[in-house]
Amino acid sequence: MNIKIVVVGKLKEKYLKQGIAEYAKRLSKFCKFKIMEVADEKAPEKLSNSEMEQVKIVEGKRILDKIKDKEYVYALAILGKERSSEELADELQKLGTYGHSDVTFVIGGSLGLSEAVLERANTQVSFGRFTLPHQLMRLVLTEQIYRGFMINAGRTYNK
Template identity: 40%
Template sequence: MQKVTIVATGKLKERFWKDACAEYLKRLGAYAQVEVKEIPDSTREREEPLQLSALQAAKGAHIILLDIRGKETSSEGLAGKLEQLAVQGDSHVVFVIGGSDGVGSAVRQMANERMSFGPITMPHNLARVVLLEQIYRAYKIIRHEPYHK
């Protein structure tokens, strides 16, 4: 079973964000071991050491930075990427969601690749929900299971 860690800047405060994330985390339990590490929202200079620490703790993981300037990825593309990584023996994938100021250069350099959900800007809370939903959808695609809307 693949391990997925989401290093997410910012704490979920509103109940609806927490509920949405909890629902996808529950669904993902059948497909992967998923963990969310929250980094307190602050300035980039304060966030970066905490992000780096979380990334260093995930030794050998494949790190994907969510970045508006990254490669646009479809649901099928993400499924293919997760499946390819699993076949290659990369059993741990880390996704990084930066704060409102983005991430520092050291975090950017640690990333194996950068992924984008398109040219839109969204709050990190919404990005976390979208990422969890897309990871869930990716595993459904990999297993050729129907996705119920």
């Protein structure tokens, strides 16, 4: 299975890079894993609604350029469906079983995802109603993907 995370923006925090690198190394036993960064659109602090939409549209085009037609796409969205670790593990296993060996997760920038990205997604997933920095979300998501593979392998990590 190929797992890819497409994210907006660069990761600067060393401690987050180290955590992600550790889980990426662990994931290498189960799948091909990679993270692809796309540039975030520079924007002033105060934006009108139409300016915010324009930023999301530009970032969305960059995201969609990294997604191939055959990929099964999870968009991380606060209004998406919440799943337990076990439910995500089960979905990943079923995707692999039924021919979706290329799975992509998308994390938007600070303003969220464009409508075009949400429409391209096969499903939306929420990690709850908390607002988390998208940089931290990379680590949380990477850990949950690893946890899913461990659950599917019957390993005790998930306890």
